[in-house]
Amino acid sequence: MNPDFSEWLKLILRWTHVFAGILWVGTTYFFTWLDGRLTEFESKNAADGKTEKNVWLVHSGGFYLIEKQKRPQLMPQVLHWFKWESLITWLSGILLLGLMYYHGGMMVPLEDARMSPHAAMAWSFGLLIAGWAVYDLIWRSPLGKNEYVGITISFALIVGLAWGLCHYFAERAAYMQLGAMFGTIMTANVWMRILPPQRRMVAALKEGRAPDLTEGASAKRRSKHNTFIVQPVVFLMLSNHYPTITYGHHYNWIILSGLVLAGWLVAKIIRRA
Numbered sequence: 143m144n145p146d147f148s149e150w151l152k153l154i155l156r157w158t159h160v161f162a163g164i165l166w167v168g169t170t171y172f173f174t175w176l177d178g179r180l181t182e183f184e185s186k187n188a189a190d191g192k193t194e195k196n197v198w199l200v201h202s203g204g205f206y207l208i209e210k211q212k213r214p215q216l217m218p219q220v221l222h223w224f225k226w227e228s229l230i231t232w233l234s235g236i237l238l239l240g241l242m243y244y245h246g247g248m249m250v251p252l253e254d255a256r257m258s259p260h261a262a263m264a265w266s267f268g269l270l271i272a273g274w275a276v277y278d279l280i281w282r283s284p285l286g287k288n289e290y291v292g293i294t295i296s297f298a299l300i301v302g303l304a305w306g307l308c309h310y311f312a313e314r315a316a317y318m319q320l321g322a323m324f325g326t327i328m329t330a331n332v333w334m335r336i337l338p339p340q341r342r343m344v345a346a347l348k349e350g351r352a353p354d355l356t357e358g359a360s361a362k363r364r365s366k367h368n369t370f371i372v373q374p375v376v377f378l379m380l381s382n383h384y385p386t387i388t389y390g391h392h393y394n395w396i397i398l399s400g401l402v403l404a405g406w407l408v409a410k411i412i413r414r415a
Contacts, residue, residue, distance in 0.1 A: 148241075151241065152238065152241060152242065155234050155237050155238045155241070156234075156238060158230065158234040159231060159234035159235050159238060160379075162227050162230040162231040162234060163227075163231045165227040166224075166227035166228050166231050167372050167376075169224045169227060170365065170368055170369055170372070171369060171412070173224075173365070174365065174366070174369050174413060175413075176197060176208065176210075177210070177362070178413065178414075179197050180195065180197055180208075180210045183195060183196075183197065195209060195210065196208060196209045197209075212353075212355060212358070213347075213352055213353060214347060221344065223337075223340075225332060225333070225337055228328065228329045228332040228333070229329065229332075229333070231325070231329070232325055232326065232328075232329040235322060235325055236322065239266075239318065239322050243266075243315050243318060244263050244266070247259050248312060248314070248315055249262035249263060249266060249311055249312060249315045250262045250310075250311060250312050250315070251312045251313075256309070256310045257310060262310070262311060262315075265310075266311075266315075266319055266322075269303075269319065269323060270322060270323055270326045273303075273323035273324075273326060273327060274323075274326055274327050274330045276299065277296070277327050278330070278334075278335070280292055280295055280296060281363075281364075281367070293406075297399075297402070297403065300320075300399060300402055301395075301399045303320065303323075304316075304320065304395040304396075304398045304399045304402075305395045307319050307320060307395070308389075308394050308395040308398070309395075313385075313389040313390055313394055314382065314385070314389050314390075316389065316394070316395075316398075317378050317381050317382075317388065317389045317394075317398060318378065320374075320378060320398065321374075321375050321378035321379060324371050324372075324374060324375045324378070325375055327371060328368045328371050328372065328375070331364040331365070331367060331368055332368070335360070335361065335364040336361040336364050336365055337361075339357035339358065339360055339361045340357075340358075340361055342354070342357055343357055343358060366413075369409050369412075369413060370405075370406050370409040370410070372409075373405030373406065373408050373409045374401065374402040374405040374406075376405075377401050377402075377405055
């Protein structure tokens with residue numbers, strides 16, 4: 143591949159990846175904040191005997207009145223879905239992973255590699271699929287019914303995974319692999335666990351039936367997960383710029399595990415703001 147073309151391709155993919163991620167994460171956090179405020183107002187108004195359930199916003203010189211409807215009486219002519227941002231973010235990220243790490247031979251260290259580059263590629267791709275399967279199994283099983291049990295199991299698996307990745311992959315590739323796994327989980331959540339229930343709820347409304355609100359609660363739970371997962375993902379994207387204190391450190395897997403936990407705590411604080 144022509145070196146100049148390769149560099150332009152990497153730049154365009156990274157630009158697309160970052161900007162699509164900004165749109166996706168921004169939208170997710172905005173709706174999370176909005177839902178929190180509406181739920182807060184509903185509880186407060188119910189206690190005060192009021193019926194108002196709107197949120198006023200001001201932005202770009204305009205005023206916006208937003209109302210949450212669990213069972214809309216009239217479907218809007220145009221229903222806006224927020225889904226392509228996640229797919230574009232994931233696709234551009236996977237293409238970058240393939241171009242820079244698979245094609246570029248960066249999955250294993252140049253010296254004293256514990257596996258071949260081709261074996262590392264196979265493990266990397268398999269882990270992307272297995273990561274989603276294990277995560278989904280945990281949170282659909284009885285273990286995931288208790289949030290704290292699900293979090294404890296998930297974090298224990300992440301710690302073990304961090305050690306394994308940093309032990310067998312090149313250090314930088316290990317961090318990127320975990321970020322790719324988190325991103326895959328987030329995108330799969332959108333397309334497999336958030337959008338299908340929403341489509342079924344819309345279909346019920348169009349047929350004049352009451353939507354199943356448990357489906358909405360299930361979709362909301364996975365959206366909540368994404369707001370926690372994205373914090374470590376952003377850190378992993380930035381870690382390339384600080385090798386001596388992240389992936390290049392002797393205790394890189396411990397640092398990685400700790401910062402995943404720190405990212406979750408930050409997300410919890412932001413969600414309460």
